[in-house]
Amino acid sequence: KAGVTQTPRYLIKTRGQQVTLSCSPISGHRSVSWYQQTPGQGLQFLFEYFSETQRNKGNFPGRFSGRQFSNSRSEMNVSTLELGDSALYLCASSGGLDWYEQYFGPGTRLTVT
Amino acid sequence: DAKTTQPPSMDCAEGRAANLPCNHSTISGNEYVYWYRQIHSQGPQYIIHGLKNNETNEMASLIITEDRKSSTLILPHATLRDTAVYYCIVRPDYYGGATNKLIFGTGTLLAVQP
Numbered sequence: 001k002a003g004v005t006q007t008p009r010y011l012i013k014t015r016g017q018q019v020t021l022s023c024s025p026i027s028g029h030r031s032v033s034w035y036q037q038t039p040g041q042g043l044q045f046l047f048e049y050f051s052e053t054q055r056n057k058g059n060f061p062g063r064f065s066g067r068q069f070s071n072s073r074s075e076m077n078v079s080t081l082e083l084g085d086s087a088l089y090l091c092a093s094s095g096g097l098d099w100y101e102q103y104f105g106p107g108t109r110l111t112v113t
Numbered sequence: 114d115a116k117t118t119q120p121p122s123m124d125c126a127e128g129r130a131a132n133l134p135c136n137h138s139t140i141s142g143n144e145y146v147y148w149y150r151q152i153h154s155q156g157p158q159y160i161i162h163g164l165k166n167n168e169t170n171e172m173a174s175l176i177i178t179e180d181r182k183s184s185t186l187i188l189p190h191a192t193l194r195d196t197a198v199y200y201c202i203v204r205p206d207y208y209g210g211a212t213n214k215l216i217f218g219t220g221t222l223l224a225v226q227p
Contacts, residue, residue: 043217056212104156
């Protein structure tokens with residue numbers, strides 16, 4: 001089956017700008033989670049969406065937001081970018097018979113200058 | 114915070130078994146032990162999970178102690194492609210109303226040597 005896809009794969013933005021990242025889950029998966037990975041903080045949970053509803057949220061400022069569409073595709077938005085937002089943003093989906101397994105996408109590498 | 118403790122790094126000779134330990138002394142009765150790995154610059158990959166019985170799949174074996182306070186992931190015949198960061202994660206039973214939230218610790222960097 002096709003894997004989780006994330007677009008774009010690489011992105012360079014300037015401080016103060018905003019950015020939107022997209023994630024397409026595996027077909028049939030209704031849960032989509034987002035993670036931020038940095039060298040200093042490691043992998044940190046941002047939020048999870050299930051059937052268009054945010055089910056859980058990590059400890060990130062309100063500048064980080066997300067949403068999920070009826071086709072389970074998800075977007076996350078970061079407003080007023082800071083240098084510290086430079087990171088690999090990973091999306092994971094789960095559902096179906098192997099509900100226990102989360103499938104991660106390749107990530108979007110965001111660089112804020 | 115992560116509920117697991119792992120050694121920061123380990124080496125293993127190619128073809129030999131790699132045994133990766135994990136301590137989770139505060140694990141609750143309804144929490145599972147999950148293992149993921151992350152090969153450099155890729156998204157994490159699920160390996161295996163278990164509650165209290167030993168588990169085996171095509172990738173690895175998971176040995177959980179009787180008191181469930183620690184576990185060991187075993188890669189029976191490590192290859193160079195198994196070089197990765199391995200994460201041990203404690204997670205509540207999905208059907209217990211919990212979410213898919215995973216709390217990653219710092220993991221163990223396994224270096225498989227030729």
